[in-house]
Amino acid sequence: MLYHLLYPLHATIGGFNVFRYITVRSIGGAMTAFLLMIVLGPMFIRALRRFQIGQVVRDDGPETHLAKQGVPTMGGVLILAVITCATLLWARLDSSLVWLLLFVTLFFGMIGGIDDLRKVRKKNSKGLSARGKLILQIGGALVVGLFVILHPGFDGQLSVPFFKNIHPDLGWFYLLFAVLVIVGASNAVNLTDGLDGLATGPTVISGSVYLIFSYLAGHTVLADYLQIPFVPGAGELAIFCGAMVGACLGFLWFNAYPAQIFMGDVGSLALGGALGSIAIIIKQEILLAIVGGIFVMEALSVIMQVGYFKMTKGKRIFLMAPFHHHFEKKGWHESKVVVRFWIVSIVLGLFAIATLKLR
Numbered sequence: 001m002l003y004h005l006l007y008p009l010h011a012t013i014g015g016f017n018v019f020r021y022i023t024v025r026s027i028g029g030a031m032t033a034f035l036l037m038i039v040l041g042p043m044f045i046r047a048l049r050r051f052q053i054g055q056v057v058r059d060d061g062p063e064t065h066l067a068k069q070g071v072p073t074m075g076g077v078l079i080l081a082v083i084t085c086a087t088l089l090w091a092r093l094d095s096s097l098v099w100l101l102l103f104v105t106l107f108f109g110m111i112g113g114i115d116d117l118r119k120v121r122k123k124n125s126k127g128l129s130a131r132g133k134l135i136l137q138i139g140g141a142l143v144v145g146l147f148v149i150l151h152p153g154f155d156g157q158l159s160v161p162f163f164k165n166i167h168p169d170l171g172w173f174y175l176l177f178a179v180l181v182i183v184g185a186s187n188a189v190n191l192t193d194g195l196d197g198l199a200t201g202p203t204v205i206s207g208s209v210y211l212i213f214s215y216l217a218g219h220t221v222l223a224d225y226l227q228i229p230f231v232p233g234a235g236e237l238a239i240f241c242g243a244m245v246g247a248c249l250g251f252l253w254f255n256a257y258p259a260q261i262f263m264g265d266v267g268s269l270a271l272g273g274a275l276g277s278i279a280i281i282i283k284q285e286i287l288l289a290i291v292g293g294i295f296v297m298e299a300l301s302v303i304m305q306v307g308y309f310k311m312t313k314g315k316r317i318f319l320m321a322p323f324h325h326h327f328e329k330k331g332w333h334e335s336k337v338v339v340r341f342w343i344v345s346i347v348l349g350l351f352a353i354a355t356l357k358l359r
Helices: 002-011 014-020 020-051 061-070 074-089 094-124 130-150 172-191 200-217 218-225 234-257 264-281 287-291 294-311 325-327 334-354
Strands: none
Touching: 002 014, 002 020, 002 074, 002 218, 002 264, 014 020, 014 234, 020 074, 020 200, 020 234, 061 200, 061 294, 074 094, 074 234, 094 130, 094 172, 094 234, 094 264, 094 334, 130 264, 172 264, 172 294, 200 218, 200 234, 200 264, 200 287, 234 264, 264 287, 294 325, 294 334, 325 334
């Protein structure tokens, strides 16, 4: 919005020329989202307490989590509102990619919101059915996949980190691949959101990395130099990434141990869906497995635990899944688990950025 309102004035007032730069608007989006979260956070928490929208702790979880019962949840509503406001304020509104990303993020947030509300109303940890949730997620992911496939200049080739000459072409099977990436990312972030600040930290790091890659993917010269796919208009997604990073940093102010608020499924499903969609749009799908390694590890731990349990009729690989609960059962304090997972996420994020030159 600011671009359309202020940039045309650069002909008479030279200073307004800065609004043409994606870097400036990305930083503006991040700072706006952060400040909005810091200002609105306390009021939102009080409102959740007033309406008794509190966390419902599952009975089969760690005993230490029983103290979290009743802590305000559905903080993801504020995260999504802040991301949307900051993005619309700083991004170009004539970008179809920005509108696509906002749509899928809010759609996945709606799925999580329905799930959260059912849990709060029923006063138990069973919300939307797994099948119902999956069907809705696939529907949202299909919108992104079809948009990408029908977009002029589309090709089904994958960008493989570390290898500049390897580009497997999936053709129309790319649609199925896109759905798997987006739905998988959404559920992986959701599974990670089990400790105070655990999902928020890696989301900040992943969003920061994809901010860089979005900017580069939308820049013809830099994309060609770094030998990554050029996606016209992808630079505007950097503003969304900046808003997501700023909103999550602001949320972490209240979500750090001991958490005053949880994001709930409305936040985790939406943020995961957004990360997966960005990866698909800018053709950096496989990179998500690196930068989002913490999310991948958490999802795999659940798959392995459930599969092994069924195969052996009752035996377990981990003391508890998702993986972060395994360390809690081993005696690690919640804060130690969270900070160490953040450290791993930072290392993976730096490694992902390094793939730009390791080709």
